[in-house]
Amino acid sequence: MARAATTADVFNAVAEPRRRELLDLLAAGERSVAELAQATGLVQPQVSKHLRVLREVGAVAVREEGRRRLYRAHGPALKPIHDWVAGYERLWSERFAALDDVLEELKERAGGDDR
Amino acid sequence: MTTTRSAQVTLPSETEVLIVRELDAPRELVWQAYTTPELVRRWWHARRGEVTSIEIDLRVGGRWRYAMTAARGGFEVAFHGEYRELAPNERIVSTEVYEGAPEHEALTTVTFAEADGRTRLEIRQRVASREVRDAILATGMEDGLQDALDLLEQTAGSVR
Numbered sequence: 001m002a003r004a005a006t007t008a009d010v011f012n013a014v015a016e017p018r019r020r021e022l023l024d025l026l027a028a029g030e031r032s033v034a035e036l037a038q039a040t041g042l043v044q045p046q047v048s049k050h051l052r053v054l055r056e057v058g059a060v061a062v063r064e065e066g067r068r069r070l071y072r073a074h075g076p077a078l079k080p081i082h083d084w085v086a087g088y089e090r091l092w093s094e095r096f097a098a099l100d101d102v103l104e105e106l107k108e109r110a111g112g113d114d115r
Numbered sequence: 116m117t118t119t120r121s122a123q124v125t126l127p128s129e130t131e132v133l134i135v136r137e138l139d140a141p142r143e144l145v146w147q148a149y150t151t152p153e154l155v156r157r158w159w160h161a162r163r164g165e166v167t168s169i170e171i172d173l174r175v176g177g178r179w180r181y182a183m184t185a186a187r188g189g190f191e192v193a194f195h196g197e198y199r200e201l202a203p204n205e206r207i208v209s210t211e212v213y214e215g216a217p218e219h220e221a222l223t224t225v226t227f228a229e230a231d232g233r234t235r236l237e238i239r240q241r242v243a244s245r246e247v248r249d250a251i252l253a254t255g256m257e258d259g260l261q262d263a264l265d266l267l268e269q270t271a272g273s274v275r
Contacts (some may be wrong), residue, residue, distance in 0.1 A: 005270065008121060011126075011129070011248075012245055014126070014128050015126050015128055016128075016129075017127065017131040024192045033166035034145050034216065036237070058118075081126075083127070084249070084252040084253060085125075085252060087252070087253075088124050088132070088134075088251070089121055089122050089123070089124040090121075091161050091163075092134050092136070092161070092238075093120075093121040093122045093126065093136075094161040094162045094163070095122075095139070095158055095159065095160075095161040096120075096122055096158075096236075097162075098136065098158035098160065098161070098162065098167075099138065099145075099158040100139070100149060100161075101157075101158070102142055102147055102148045102157050102158050103138060103139065103140040103148055104140075104146065104153050106140065106144045106147060106148060107140055107144060107175045
């Protein structure tokens, strides 16, 4: 269980597809473990385990409401990864925009036929 | 014709980066643009500098090398690798090394999938460790390089 060394930062915490799924759900609003389990098809202990990893890196916050514990996404912790991915995305978007121009020309050259 | 559609970058696992973009052309043309040196020269720069060399020896075991001079800083940015698998109009598997950090080799799989005359291009980069992946992501951070370096330091510190 205690594998903290490999999950100690937000990049790794978010890299796991199931945890991203949970984050997506939590970004839409607060949920309990039971609700998350139902929405993802995971069993509750699995959900709890993933939530623990996300909480360790601050990506998820929790509050008590009566006997329920409600989880929510905590955006600021996700900012570093968001910024990095967004920067890389910009790089490739520029590249593809230039590729679009090349492709337009190839299409024209390919025969002047429509399309 | 839209030219502002952005690439989608996701992290399918801790050692992979996946880049996806749909292109408005049949895959034969995308393949051509992707594998012909004079054409690669015209898009690989990402508007961040001047391409100085594109070498493509398109056969399994053949080498490739792309180099450019960065507009900001004027230094050379170069990548090279070797083709491992080639399926014309479908798939390219190659190794990829950033010459600034030659100890880290990525394995890149590019997939060309066509539907209705459009091509979905997928570039999947697989590296040996999460640190390498994060360093790759940091290459897009020209506007916040210091932030990236700080983060890299933190990341490295938290791994050990």
